[in-house]
Amino acid sequence: MSSTDVVELILKDHRRMEDLFRTMRNVEADRAAALDEFANLLIAHASAEEDKVYPALRRYKNVDGDDVEHSVHEHHEANEALLALLQVEDTASEEWGEKLEELVTAVNHHADEEERTLLNDARENVSDERRAELGQTFREARAQYLDSACxxxxxVRKLVAAAND
Structure with missing residues (x-):
C-alpha cells in the first residue's frame, strides 16, 4: 500500500514535476501533453496544500507561519509562470523554451525551499498519525482538483487574476 504521509505525498508530486520538466525540455517528446499533465498537477497540488495542509501546519508552534505565507506567495508566482507558458502556442518556439525555464526556476525554487523548511518542520513536529490524516485529506482534495481540469x-487565468486583486 502506498504511503499516506503528507510529506511523502508532497515529495512524490515534486519528483513527478521534475520528470515532467525533463519531458517538456525534450524536443522529441509530446511537450503539449506533458504541459497539460504538469498544469493539472501543479494547480491541484498547490490548491490542496493551501486548502488542507498549510492551515493545519500553521497551528503547530514549531512550524514557521511566515514560511507558510511565503509558500502561498510562491504558488502565485508559479501560477503566473505557468500561465505565461500556457499562452505560448508553438511548443517548438524559442519563446516556449524561455517561458518553460522561467516556470522551472519558479517551481524548483519553491519545491526546494518548501522541502527544507515546511516539510522538514512537519516531519519533526507533526505526529505520524496526524501526517497520515493530512495526507488523506491532501490526496482527496488533490483528486477533486484533478477531476475538475484545474x-x-x-x-489558471482566473487564479492569477484572483491573486493579483
Missing part, C-alpha cells in the same frame, strides 16, 4: 488555461 490546469486549464481558463482556470
Amino acid at each position: 490546469g486549464s488555461i481558463e482556470n
